[in-house]
Amino acid sequence: MKAANRQLTEWDAELNQLHERNGDLGLKVQMLEQELKEARRDREANKNSVPTVAEFPEPADLLNRLRARRKTTKAVRADIDVILGLLAEKYD
Structure with a gap:
């Protein structure tokens, strides 16, 4: 029983780490999408000003x-x- 609890605790910790990492990756994706939108907007502005x-x-x-x-x-x-x-x- 103790071994099963220990295994569950390890899996729970590992799952928490994966959730944190995925959360960080999700935030990074959002930031990159925002940068892409800004770059496209700047490109259109430059295209119109040339x-x-x-x-x-x-x-x-x-x-x-x-x-x-x-x-x-x-x-x-x-x-x-x-x-x-x-x-x-x-x-x-």
Whole structure:
């Protein structure tokens, strides 16, 4: 009988240790889930605050618009291509 009581006491102590450990693990999981939620929220905020890449019109369209405003312009399509390239480098 004493041996059975001793065995039950040992099992009870072991069970208590397992409950404590599982409780600690549960708390750790909750903390990690909260960190994940915050990281996702921060990621969305960062994604929304990042400037979008500028999209430029076609060089030929720009040249036609320029010629419509300045009839005597000496600019050619190659000039417009270079300007757009410089602008694209700035926004990359």
